[in-house]
Amino acid sequence: MDKVRLLLTLITIAIVVVPIVGMVLAYQGNLLGLFIPPEINEIADDLTGGDGDNGSGLEAPTMVGEPTYDEATRTFSVSFQYKNTFHLDITIKSLTGNIECDEHRFPLGNASLSKPVSIDAGETGTLTVLGTWTEEAIDHFENMHAGEEMVDVVLVDFAVDISGIQLQMDQGQMEQSMQVPNPAP
Amino acid sequence: MNSILTKFNWFGLAGGATTILLIVVSLVSPWWQLTVGDDLVKVAASPVNMNMGFLGTSFTIPFIWALNMVSILTLLASGIAMLVYSVIPRKSYSKHLLGFGYKKPLFTVLFFVIGLVATTMICQAILNFNVPLMGSTTSTLPIPFVSGITLTVLLSAGFQWTFGLAIVAAGLCIAARLYHGKVAAVPSV
Numbered sequence A: 001m002d003k004v005r006l007l008l009t010l011i012t013i014a015i016v017v018v019p020i021v022g023m024v025l026a027y028q029g030n031l032l033g034l035f036i037p038p039e040i041n042e043i044a045d046d047l048t049g050g051d052g053d054n055g056s057g058l059e060a061p062t063m064v065g066e067p068t069y070d071e072a073t074r075t076f077s078v079s080f081q082y083k084n085t086f087h088l089d090i091t092i093k094s095l096t097g098n099i100e101c102d103e104h105r106f107p108l109g110n111a112s113l114s115k116p117v118s119i120d121a122g123e124t125g126t127l128t129v130l131g132t133w134t135e136e137a138i139d140h141f142e143n144m145h146a147g148e149e150m151v152d153v154v155l156v157d158f159a160v161d162i163s164g165i166q167l168q169m170d171q172g173q174m175e176q177s178m179q180v181p182n183p184a185p
Numbered sequence B: 001m002n003s004i005l006t007k008f009n010w011f012g013l014a015g016g017a018t019t020i021l022l023i024v025v026s027l028v029s030p031w032w033q034l035t036v037g038d039d040l041v042k043v044a045a046s047p048v049n050m051n052m053g054f055l056g057t058s059f060t061i062p063f064i065w066a067l068n069m070v071s072i073l074t075l076l077a078s079g080i081a082m083l084v085y086s087v088i089p090r091k092s093y094s095k096h097l098l099g100f101g102y103k104k105p106l107f108t109v110l111f112f113v114i115g116l117v118a119t120t121m122i123c124q125a126i127l128n129f130n131v132p133l134m135g136s137t138t139s140t141l142p143i144p145f146v147s148g149i150t151l152t153v154l155l156s157a158g159f160q161w162t163f164g165l166a167i168v169a170a171g172l173c174i175a176a177r178l179y180h181g182k183v184a185a186v187p188s189v
Helices: A004-028 A036-047 A135-144 B002-007 B010-028 B062-087 B096-102 B104-126 B161-185
Strands: A062-070 A075-083 A090-101 A108-115 A117-119 A126-133 A148-160 A165-169 A178-181 B032-036 B041-045 B051-055 B055-057 B136-143 B149-159
Touching: A004 B096, A036 A126, A036 B055, A062 A126, A062 A178, A075 A178, A075 B161, A090 A126, A108 A135, A126 A135, B002 B010, B002 B161, B010 B062, B010 B096, B010 B104, B062 B096, B062 B104, B062 B161, B104 B161
Parallel strands: none
Antiparallel strands: A062 A075, A075 A126, A090 A108, A090 A117, A090 A148, A108 A126, A148 A165, A148 A178, A165 B149, B032 B041, B032 B149, B041 B051, B051 B055, B136 B149
């Protein structure tokens, strides 16, 4: 009976000690690796040191095609291409922000994503941003940019929802430059 | 009829079998799951298997994997001990087998819940980041070394059916301990 008790006690000790000691021995040359697997470093590298334009693993959107403008609704449309550098499919559900004149920092209106865009891992998707000029913006274009066919503007204070994660940039934190057709050339 | 009921410890048989079944299903189905956003971050946790996914990359922490092995072996030993005890409940060493086996599923459930609660409290206290144990919540994540950007995420968490199975296994094993009095009281023929 005592042998059974002793055997069960030994089994209990072995069950706890063997896996933990085995793992510690396996990682004795790299104890940090016990808690931080190599995948974590790969993710950190992807986010901070990848092949992205800005020195990180994140690609900045690039403007593609010709922007269009509808005079009746005072709405312009600009398309961007964005490469999903992550290892999973993402959906850009929404994007909103304010538009300012790049030269004069005059508020011109607001912009938003035309529709949610799903981009598979490693693929490139096209985002179409729609913006509406205010009355004051039209006046600004008439007075300050007369004769210019295209005007440099920036998208500021924007908020983006990527697959349920919402990023809100505070004032002056991040800008996306673009060229839009002058509504009052 | 009465002799069949008392020849074996049926609760022990059921508890041992459920404990071994629990190990198998827990390898593929977590006890508790947390998702951030639309599966951008995923934590599938059980004492038997802990898996994390971040931006599509799955990984396991080696030390936690070792603890998972401890849990697997503990539950396996408990299940086998309960099964062996249950078919020979009146042997002189049977009570040792019962004593060895019946508490382990309960302790596994308790340690798992305590670990989860402690982890969520640590997240709240140190990172000021609210992780729900059950249900959904919206939390604002701190971004180290970056100011002016607010990251808000939807977190959804919940216990899965396997956690219920773990409670059933623990309950059956405790019932086996309580039933042992009736089984052991009948003199061996």
